[in-house]
Amino acid sequence: MGAGMAQLEGYYFSAALSCTFLVSCLLFSAFSRALREPYMDEIFHLPQAQRYCEGHFSLSQWDPMITTLPGLYLLSVGVVKPASWIFGWSEHVVCSIGMLRFVNLLFSVGNFYLLYLLLRKVQPRHKAASCIQRILSTLTLAIFPTLYFFNFLYYTEAGSMFFTLFAYLMCLYGNHKTSALLGFCGFMFRQTNIIWAIFCAGNVIAQKLTEAWKTELQKKKEERPTPIKGPFSEFRKILQFLLAYSMSFKNLSMLLLLTWPYILLMFLFCAFVAVNGGIVIGDRSSHEACLHFPQLFYFFSFTLFFSFPHLLSLNKIRAFLCLVWKRRIQFFVITLVSLFLVWKFTYAHKYLLADNRHYTFYVWKRVFQRYEIVKYLLVPVYIFAGWSIADSLKSKSIFWNLMFFICLFTVTVPQKLLEFRYFILPYVIYRLNIPLPPTSRLVCELGCYAIVNFLTFYIFLNKTFQWPNSQDIQRFMW
16 A cells, blocks of 8 residues: 555656746747846846857956856856767757756756655654645645745755755755765755755754753653753753753764864865855845844745745744733833844845846835834834744754754855845745645645736746837846
8 A cells, every 4th residue: 555655746846847948948949039138136147158159268268247156157168068978969059048047947856856855754754644735735845936946047056955955854864974965965056055054964963963852861761850840941951951962072073073064064164154254245235244134034025925824824923823912021021122123134135126127126115114113113014924933843842943943044144135036945945844834725825926927927938028228128037
């Protein structure tokens, strides 16, 4: 029976992947017909890749407006160059805009497979869901709107996602050297991916801490000590445990032996920052780091919007309100701190205010800029969204949650520019780790993603406009 179910799941997976790729190819064809010239950031990425394709790798050939490392261009050359040797295609064909964009479509197939493997590995075996739930979850994440859209343009998103997910999968299987190497590849696509390599190390540490914590709780249960009372008693106990654990040379040496590949990668990253004079290469003036705390709130709202079938319900809202009433002093303090962070640390990047091709421009203009008070009135929504996200991850250990939220904070808060692309990786990692939802919710989520994708593709391809001082065709996009 088990073998039959596994075979059936294989058929379902193959059908889902094949249908998704077929639809993607049709959309790719539509994109290629509509966009015969580089668009948006492609005006930097495509010429740089074509220079690499022609064998011009010197620093003098580097476009100073590019802020990411050349992972995308190097891999693209590794993919398209063999095509010229195997099929005898000319340089003009293999280095064309269409061929280079097609590299991301290949990454999307890899991402589909990795998402499926991760769902099989991350979800607990004793709570194994039906194969339909796994396939639906994979399909839903594969067409996640902000990720799926960039499969058709020559951006770093698809490749960045591929190597980060691959590194995470290898980490879960205990292949830490391979994971760190793949983490380095992800870093070569986007520097902030170093955070997700650290997350892989954190995953290992969290696992060991959880095992030790369970042993500690068992000892205390047998000893039956006087319970520590107070609102922060659990926090104090965990803090005392972490302090005691970190004082043990045996524990530290064990963690060091497990995570040394990631530590080596961190040293390489630090060396890069020291030599480069910062994390950004190229145009640094538009990518300055700052403490933009509301970015965390924007991510919570983004996640609430795209995961509403799992995070938003009357029961959730009722449970949240009951908790607020029960712990009203704590929530009052959280609200005051949040209001202060919104007041003192809200930034509007010049790109956000000037570029009317991105949806974030309209979100900012019509929500945040219209009335000054709106950004404060949204604080309760942020708090609910943050609580709902944390509540959906309660099946994970406290240490895993700690590692995830530290990495989430580190990858979002320093970004001055509000751009939905920056939320893709943390969202997917979050979504992979919540318990598999019921089929009805997954179907609702999948349907909503399909509608959002249809609208965004339709608007991008058909609702074009022009700026007054330019003849170029402009399009709306994420």
